[in-house]
Amino acid sequence: MLRFADMEVVQGARASLRPARRGTFRLLVEALREIRSRRRLVRYLVDADLQKKGANTLLGNIWWILDPLLQMTVYVVFVSVIVGSTQDAYPLFIFCAILPWKWFTSSIGDGITSVTAQETIIKQVQFPKIVLPLAAVVSGIVNFAFGMIPLAALLILFYSSHISAWLVLIPVVAAVQFVFTLALAVFLSAANVFFRDVGNVFRHLLRLWFYLSPALYSADKIDSIAAKGGIISRVFNLNPWASMFESYRNLIYYKTGPEWTSLLGVLILSFVLLGLSIIFFKRTEPSFAKVL
């Protein structure tokens, strides 16, 4: 009894570490507060990550520009030469999808291993682990930003007829994508602590996801195969990447506005997923040091 009375008097005492199951809402608030107070750590982690990515390769950051261009070339050769595509300005058409997709896959890949990679420090120091997937996804932004260079080059050199004021809205779609990516990365980084093959499984899932999304073909193609408004096309359009790819493509290729309603839907979905992911992460966080 004495101890409890004493405990309340003491100021600045660390809260008891008893694993009382905290409320869902409080976990969310706690996570946001942790991120806010550890902004500096996130920044250092991002800096460190970028330094390393550039340092180990011959061409360094040039790869961020070359990579999407090379990938585009592969698809252009495959689709327009071998399969035969009637799509006008096909290289630009698929580049609208390759660029955000590269950003997505590299961020998810880094995010998945973000917690397990810091195994030693997790066992030595107590810090909010949520900064790890966050830093991984934030540093991925640079990847996308560099991708804007070849996009600009393509537009100016070969497809100047596609340039319009709508290009200014690319960051809006990118913001939606960022929230969506963060939600998945937070969840997967925690899951990977318990199952180390999350990365392997997801790598293949991602590939399947890419081909099932309107990346190399337009969404109309699905409508022409399946009946428009039918079950298949409706399921197809539930895919968040369907609306994100189409939105990017509207801005860059078709010179029109993004698909506002479906994009808003993806944004709401992303925030809900992000909330759930953070709760999952915070619930499993106490056992990271034990399992790693």
Add this chain to the structure above:
Amino acid sequence: MFPEAVPNAIEVDTLGIEYSLRFTRKTTFRDTFKNLRQKRDGPTHFWALRNVSFNVKQGESLAVIGPNGAGKSTLLQVLAGILEPTEGRIEVRGHISSLLTLGAGFDQELSGRDNILLAGAFLGMDHREMMERLPGIIEFADIGQFIDAPIKTYSSGMRARLGFSIATAVEPDVLLLDEVLGTGDEVFRAKSQKRVMELVEAARGIVLVTHDLHWVTQFCNKAMLLQKGNIVAEGKPEDVVRLHVESSARARAERDAEIAKALAGTSLPIR
């Protein structure tokens, strides 16, 4: 309200840490399915610590000794807030610093300077404060112009020196030490011993895990013997150390007898 003479820096009450063996060690989906199909034999849980209660008063330094696998390092991890207790209650008053395995968390690709800043951010130190301490940390580590070279180019001694220098740069109220007294070369060992003594004097409470029994009797005013996750003895350092020496001698004798018995059953010649 309660006129206590000396307040406690650390309070630990019926602490227990349970590990689930199901998820420890790099599980894959395949393992999980395998476990679902066939129930594994043996226990699925084990207690690394059980029923551990003790206090550390302000100004006290407690030495935790015991054989390997007794739960000493686990205890430090709980005190540092890295592990959450499965049962019981622990309370640490004031800012805590843990000198756990030094330098193992360094980022190989980053320079020494960047690693100092990164470690400071992991420890939750204020950026401005960290910038002020940076020159002092670099000077104490004494690694010359290597400070701007990647950690992967460092020798293990340099790495240990830098780790020690970072860990002791903070002035904690409660200090946790895990076998850090013997890092580096002779000169650095003397220097670091002095630094630890300064911290010990400044800190409000110390918990030290060590195999150096000399240090225990010399510098600690309380000792605790852990065996298989339980407190076996607690009290004056000399008494506890004596008990530990006796019981480990007994354990060694028992093990030798067992080996002899096992060998006696075979036709192998005993050397």
